[in-house]
Amino acid sequence: MKLIVGIGGMTNGGKTTLANGLHRSLPNCCVIHQDDFFKPQDQIAVGEDGFKQWDVLESLDMEAMLSTVQAWLSNPQKFARAHGVSVQPGAPDTHILLLEGFLLYSCKPLVDLYSRRYFLTVPYEECKWRRSTRTYAVPDPPGLFDGHVWPMYQKYKREMEANGVDVVYLDGTKPREELLREALEDIQNSLLNAAR
Ligand SMILES: Nc1ncnc2c1ncn2[C@@H]1O[C@H](COP(=O)(O)OP(=O)(O)O)[C@@H](O)[C@H]1O
Numbered sequence: 001m002k003l004i005v006g007i008g009g010m011t012n013g014g015k016t017t018l019a020n021g022l023h024r025s026l027p028n029c030c031v032i033h034q035d036d037f038f039k040p041q042d043q044i045a046v047g048e049d050g051f052k053q054w055d056v057l058e059s060l061d062m063e064a065m066l067s068t069v070q071a072w073l074s075n076p077q078k079f080a081r082a083h084g085v086s087v088q089p090g091a092p093d094t095h096i097l098l099l100e101g102f103l104l105y106s107c108k109p110l111v112d113l114y115s116r117r118y119f120l121t122v123p124y125e126e127c128k129w130r131r132s133t134r135t136y137a138v139p140d141p142p143g144l145f146d147g148h149v150w151p152m153y154q155k156y157k158r159e160m161e162a163n164g165v166d167v168v169y170l171d172g173t174k175p176r177e178e179l180l181r182e183a184l185e186d187i188q189n190s191l192l193n194a195a196r
């Protein structure tokens, strides 16, 4: 059985933290991080607002991400071994792929592949504060959060909702352990339902 689970939502909502917790807790589980597919800096367009447009789908090499997902789909055992995940003898037929990223549900070829789509959110102030404590490979210039990051988050979320994408909202201000427990229980239920 193969299960693809999306850990999406806003920047600094706690996606990586939750994905890493699930990765440690679930058998035969691999993770693909969307952040690993950002295009090189010189390919990122500059908007009329003067900011490099990092927070749009075109800034990510989604074809490469899709190929990685296809590689897992065609042979999850081989994919797991190649990514240092040991296949457990007790559950050799169950394979889980976690996709983690801030624009997961805006990519049309991917959107129907998920068995579960989580969407982590925190209030604006909390998001802005968490973001101010992070240093990305390309650090945020002053004003990027309000000028580009937050408006793009709102735009893509609106589109996702208008397209009727079915997501499970998670409150990213809850303690990490509680979020992990909640998601684990839900995924285990999905596995049970899929096995019936
Ligand atoms: N449940 C939580 N409660 C409080 N802080 C959290 C929680 N989850 C993550 N964080 C913190 O928020 C920041 C962003 O977390 P991260 O998992 O990297 O978010 P994302 O991958 O969504 O950008 C980090 O400093 C992390 O330690």
Ligand SMILES: O=C(O)c1ccc[n+]([C@@H]2O[C@H](COP(=O)([O-])O)[C@@H](O)[C@H]2O)c1
Residues within 6 Å of the ligand: 010, 011, 012, 015, 016, 035, 038, 054, 055, 101, 102, 136, 137, 138, 149
């Ligand atoms: O990882 C990078 O190379 C990178 C370079 C520039 C910007 N980012 C930021 O990464 C953010 C998405 O990652 P995350 O973990 O905050 O969800 C997004 O809001 C971008 O503005 C990321």
